Amino acid sequence: MEKEELRKRALSIVQIPVNFQAIIEEYVEGENGEGEAMFVWINEESNEGITINLDLDGHLNSLTIDLNDKDSNEIPLNIEERKKRAEHFFLSHYPDALEELTLYEMKKMNQTYRYYYEKIVMDLPLNSAGCFIDVDPMGEIVKFSYKAVKRIPEIPRTLISKEKLIEHVQNSLDFQPTIKNLYTIIYNVAEDGLRLVYEPEESIMKFKADVLTPTLSIIHDEDVPETCVPLPPPSNTVLQKDLTIKEVVGITEEMDIIREVDMGEETGIVWRDRNWEMNEEDLSIDGYLKRQTKDTVKAFISKETGKVRSFMWFNERSGNLQLSHEDCYQKAINFLQMIIPDYHKYLQLIVRENEEDEQDEARNTEVFTFRMHNSEGIPVQLEIVVVAVNNKTGHIDHYSGPSFDMEKINEIPTKTAITKKEARDIFLTHLDFELAWETDYNGDIESYILVYQACDRYSRTPIRYIDAMTGAVITARDK
Structure with a gap:
């Protein structure tokens, strides 16, 4: 995709608040056609920000939504409901991902739950491969990172x-x-x-x-x-x-x-x-x-x-x-x-x-x-x-x-x-x-x-x- 197409793709993933301004729109292409596009919006007054990284085909590599906590009278979603939100978001970007990745671990981080989806070999996750997704109490995805598994290692004899x-x-x-x-x-x-x-x-x-x-x-x-x-x-x-x-x-x-x-x-x-x-x-x-x-x-x-x-x-x-x-x-x-x-x-x-x-x-x-x-x-x-x-x-x-x-x-x-x-x-x-x-x-x-x-x-x-x-x-x- 061209830079403008990637920018439109990024804007289709997250709704950017009107009081945010773009501070980074970077497009990097390597010798072999690989690369990444990075888009960052911030609100300087409130110290809030949104960052999106896409590969050059428009696939989401990572997402960070850093907004100040807002008081809410709504009842927080439970662990299972948040897991469903996480998997729905993951599959909307990578429909076949869960065929090779498994929910390996879940951790509570303050009010957010993080779900780790890993490639498992010998009952062990591969390092720096797979995905993690952070879901806030209201079910919003606030952090996402995905790295494809490039090569499955051989099991030692x-x-x-x-x-x-x-x-x-x-x-x-x-x-x-x-x-x-x-x-x-x-x-x-x-x-x-x-x-x-x-x-x-x-x-x-x-x-x-x-x-x-x-x-x-x-x-x-x-x-x-x-x-x-x-x-x-x-x-x-x-x-x-x-x-x-x-x-x-x-x-x-x-x-x-x-x-x-x-x-x-x-x-x-x-x-x-x-x-x-x-x-x-x-x-x-x-x-x-x-x-x-x-x-x-x-x-x-x-x-x-x-x-x-x-x-x-x-x-x-x-x-x-x-x-x-x-x-x-x-x-x-x-x-x-x-x-x-x-x-x-x-x-x-x-x-x-x-x-x-x-x-x-x-x-x-x-x-x-x-x-x-x-x-x-x-x-x-x-x-x-x-x-x-x-x-x-x-x-x-x-x-x-x-x-x-x-x-x-x-x-x-x-x-x-x-x-x-x-x-x-x-x-x-x-x-x-x-x-x-x-x-x-x-x-x-x-x-x-x-x-x-x-x-x-x-x-x-x-x-x-x-x-x-x-x-x-x-x-x-x-x-």
Whole structure:
């Protein structure tokens, strides 16, 4: 179909409210004729939106209707009635779909029910294939995603025994204490927050199922050699003062706020020169990104502390300086001293081989990356601090700080209450394996590989950590 035909097709699927406006109409075609059309409408005032993705023949790939909840006196439909609505919608777009797909699972998500229709092989669903449909209390379809099954995998003739896998893990399992910022949306924990935990060195354990010796199914990219260099206490005195958000980010008097978005724990703020104009009306994704990002400055502010957690300058600033790497490093350190008092107690500079080749010459920036640890040297997992210094202006073009209030790191115990051996024994007591189909990207054609993935024998979800103070098993939430 041509773009205008696809647009009409999209409009026939969902009635777009009159107060919505089109912001994206994208049409992408690949070399082999495959492709997709994407249409997005929003109501900026109410922060509502509708997104439709079609293939180039006009078939619905995905649909998202994000409208604010409206109070209703109507009685919500029950599970079975919503299932009928879901299947009616599915069959109206893919009449033969249920001949190869089966309702595999149903989950309640707030007031919405999600129905998973999967292709089942060996009583297991194929990964990233099939369909899910979200139905709201009134029976409206609010989310839909469909991906056709391209190739049915062959069933292996032999499978490795779980006993061999458990024996392999027993012989290789090791733990290291670490601090992790845990979120209830991701992990089965009572509340969000930092916690001292033991992490297994191979935290994601997946093995090929159709071999007789334990073989990792995931080949990790070769790590770039790196070292972490401790930071000495500052030799110079940087005046400590309460800086405003504008002063931290570097906002000038000529810039105004164009967007302010509630993002849960943070507030997103976007500035742009008040005289900025975009002359062309381009509804492509590239045009949308230009309207949203070009010549802007974006920052994320912690609601808890009111402080800047990160910012990025997309607005090019000119200058005639020619700062060296060492000059830029000192400016980065001076900035950290203002933002994170006693930064040298918690950060180490990451130095990689061939690091000079990684610098972004086009943006004239020197990027400095720091790992985080507590006062006893226990690492804070996945917490990276980044400072990018413009060597032409001396300004900070990008800063990404800790995801939590730095004062909280001192509230975490510095010594574990249980030993490595105790953590290991707890892990092995809970360890089990289950089969799953995973997408295999190693071949020329997308296919599937059967794997055994480690899980907790009770919750059947992956074991991620052992609480270093209580010995509790911390598992991932189900999808």
